[in-house]
Amino acid sequence: MVQSLNSGSNRGAATRAESGRTLPNRTASDRVRRRGEARRLDILRAAARVFRRSGVAAAGMRDIAQEADLSPGNLYYYFAGKDELLFFCQDRTVDRMLEAAQAARAAKLPAAEQLRTVIRAHLHYTLEEMEGATAHLEVDMLAENLRSSIIEKRDKYEQAVRALIVQGVQRGEFAPCDAALVARAVLGALNWTSRWYRPDGAQSVTAIADGLADYLVRGLAAAAQQTLTKPARALSGGRK
Amino acid sequence: MVQSLNSGSNRGAATRAESGRTLPNRTASDRVRRRGEARRLDILRAAARVFRRSGVAAAGMRDIAQEADLSPGNLYYYFAGKDELLFFCQDRTVDRMLEAAQAARAAKLPAAEQLRTVIRAHLHYTLEEMEGATAHLEVDMLAENLRSSIIEKRDKYEQAVRALIVQGVQRGEFAPCDAALVARAVLGALNWTSRWYRPDGAQSVTAIADGLADYLVRGLAAAAQQTLTKPARALSGGRK
DNA sequence: TCAAACTTTGAACCATGGTTCAAAGTCTAT
DNA sequence: ATAGACTTTGAACCATGGTTCAAAGTTTGA
Structure with missing residues (x-):
């Protein structure tokens, strides 16, 4: 580790x-x-x-x-070559995210908060840390031996997020849903940020993280408690 | 056109x-x-x-x-070369999606249904039509002249989706939100499917579309009408 | 200060892969 | 059937870019 x-x-x-x-x-x-x-x-x-x-x-x-x-x-x-360079970039990033996901899951917090934490960490590691290891997303370039190792960790991470959702559902904090699909939707929304995020843009990474979390968590919240978990933030655009 | x-x-x-x-x-x-x-x-x-x-x-x-x-x-x-090949692939796909988005927006339907329609069309064109024009997502490979044309259309598409969300909010069907960010979240979730979708997988494209729509729309629905727009589907995995 | 280990250099090597081209094959109109 | 236009071929060209390497520079340990 x-x-x-x-x-x-x-x-x-x-x-x-x-x-x-x-x-x-x-x-x-x-x-x-x-x-x-x-x-x-x-x-x-x-x-x-x-x-x-x-x-x-x-x-x-x-x-x-x-x-x-x-x-x-x-x-x-x-470094042995470009592959190894890319590999280490990806490996470091996915390790951090995995850690964060597991920590969040272990924490004694409402499921919504756990998910929020994961979202924040994910965006932090994807867009900021490690010079924005956007490389994390381009696994296809690696040779088979290196790739499989990353894929494995990536899957593990996805599992962790999924488990977090399942847990929320079981606790009654989240509405029943296809956890696998929702996890992928969340991760897709997060990963896609690297396509449009610009460091010199209007919104900071944490602002983006909060905004996305608001939306992504709301889609999960059980109807009854919807407004309890967190008062939906106002619709702003460029708060620092 | x-x-x-x-x-x-x-x-x-x-x-x-x-x-x-x-x-x-x-x-x-x-x-x-x-x-x-x-x-x-x-x-x-x-x-x-x-x-x-x-x-x-x-x-x-x-x-x-x-x-x-x-x-x-x-x-x-x-064809003049690889660039042109890729260009036409992307151009056709984004044209179709743009059409669908504009048609949906013009239709006399609840905002939630409009968004559902767009989501279905998006996944259809991304994963099925045109042999799954996943190429749609890799704009970076094109030379500047071709790329800008695609980018422009892609932005237009994003605008259309965003407008659809704004409209829903104005009508009171959607809860207030940062429409720009939510639109990107939705598109991210959709585009990301091309990374994990496999034609021979358990879920059909329409099943995936429905599942994603359930989740992505619920995050938008105004609290009051949440259950009115569409009864949340059961949590299944592999319905054809 | 000397030898060994560690770093650095940049030119050259070489595989990959997009692209060109001249020659040959096929089809259409008269 | 024949000229001319349309297609096809596959070998060769060439730029790109990852990688190697032998020689030279620098640091370390005695």
Whole structure:
């Protein structure tokens, strides 16, 4: 879960850090490794930025290298290739979202609030964190071996959201519904934001999150308590 | 609007059909032109199929040619290139959806029913018609000139949906809301279906459409009439 | 300060895939 | 049947872009 960032091919540093060779002084090589990982993260963020800006397909390794301030060839010292770059972007993001979903589900809150929390987290990780890991959505570009791993986690996340809805229904807080379908509708509405959201737009991410949550939760709320869960916010457009 | 299918580069037939040259017998050359257009449509459908199967980026001209039963080079006799192929796919689909949205809005029906109609049409054109013109969603691949045209129509469509929601609110059939955001949420939920829908899955397209409509409309319905507009369907999964 | 390990470079390699083209095949009108 | 228009072919062209690599630069440990 900690996902030390170097699981796949690691030609670079950090590999032989474990190899028990009684190093007289461990702090120094630790510093090297630490720096290496930091570098990797920087590169990853740069890549995510380019992915977001140009789209995964159009993003070239040369572009990414430039954005990360290093030579094209040097990229391959830190990552095995574009696939791995994309993979880590996606993996980090989906991990965060999964965590958030499971935490929300465990929390002692009304189902509506749980869902709200998930929605907020989802948009945060999709649009803000990790330079807006929009890459999360383009799984098709990965080679089979990497892809399946992401798909699996993605499915797990979807299950978590679905479970949250089912739970709400069971508690009587949500109206009965086709939870699988609704979960997909919610996730679709959320994921689609990456198509139209612009960082310099009128609405902040949290404003968008709140607005979407209002609508998406209302469609679920059991008729009786509809107005109880949360007073529907006024119809505004550009509150910061 | 009729979009005679050959607006861009048309090196092939149909171009000089207009050239006033007093043809002794028009029916014959008409037949040729007719056949040409039919062929173009076949190719377009084949392309759409490949786009859907492999994704726009991964779909190669050679694949498309094979799917359409002709040689790679021959494709270029009917279409200027991959861009144009993708363009026509998208253009046809968005035209249909726009039509449907405007028709629905003009119809004398409760807002909830109007929205239902749009949702059904949207999914129909996205998942079924035109071999499931999933291509509709990948605008980023087109060159600037073609892309802007599609974007424009797409925006127009979004406006139509939004207007429909606003209208519902004004009539008091929908609860007040941020119509722009809700419209995007609805469209997101709909467009996202192309990521998970499988023709051989348990639910038919109309079943999915109904299910989504139930949820998406309920989130809009004014509290008072909520149960009036449509009795919420039972929670089923696989009705044909 | 020296050797080993770690980084960096950028030019070159190479597969992929969109596109072109000249030659050949087929159909239509007379 | 024949000229001319319409189709088809598939090999070759070429730009793009991911990737490799050998050599050079820098840091670390003794």
